[in-house]
Amino acid sequence: MTAPMSVPRIVDHPDRPYVGVLRTITMTTFGEVADRIPELIAWLGRHGVALAGAPFLRYRAIDMAADRLEVEAGVPIARSLEEPVEEEGAGFFAAALPAGRYATLTHHGHPDRLAGVIGDLLAWGEKEGLTWDLAERDGVERWGCRLELYETDPRVEPDPANWDTTLEFRLA
Incomplete structure (x- = not known):
């Protein structure tokens, strides 16, 4: 059983500018990308x-059989950047999350429960006849925009059992 969550719904989003960093990681090396969020905020x-919203992880490619994920850490910003993003060796870039319709829900509880919540959202989408912005080839999922937004600041609420995480998966 998963922790309490909101009811899934569909929302429309415009393009949303952000600054991010991309890494290829495994399930055990998430820190290599997630731990970059404070650096992005400091920059x-x-x-x-x-800032214009919660920091996030964006899953670009998921290959569970090979334990390989392409994941961005990002922070939404209030306006697109005119100047290039430069930080010696940081690999930061400016981009925009694509506009579109997104299936979304919010999970309240420890992030280690997100796998079940993601399964619930995907099952809900299937039941509703939704089509994800997703291409699968050779066991690799390539997502147009699949997000986990971290709504709770851990400096304010240190107990992960009280954190809120919003999932947003773009529809085709």
Whole structure:
């Protein structure tokens, strides 16, 4: 049984600018990308760029058989950047999450329960006849936009059992 969550719904989003960093990781090396979020936020602060929402992980490619994932850590920003993102060796870039319709729900509880919540969202989408912005080839899922938004600041609420995570999966 998964932790309490909201009821899935569909929302429309415009393009959403962000600054991010991309890494190829495994299920045991998530920290290589997730731990970059504070660096991104610090960079934005140093450059006077306003945040515009919760930091996120964006899953671009998932190959569970090979334990290989292409994942971005990102922070939404209030406006697109005119200047290039430069930080010595950081690999930061500016981009935009694509506009479109997204299936979404919010999970309240420890992030280690997200796998079950993701399964619930995917099952709901199948029951509703939804088509994901997803291409599968040779066992690799390539997502147009699959997000986990981390709504809770761990500096304010250190107990992961009280964190809120919003899932947003773009529809085709």
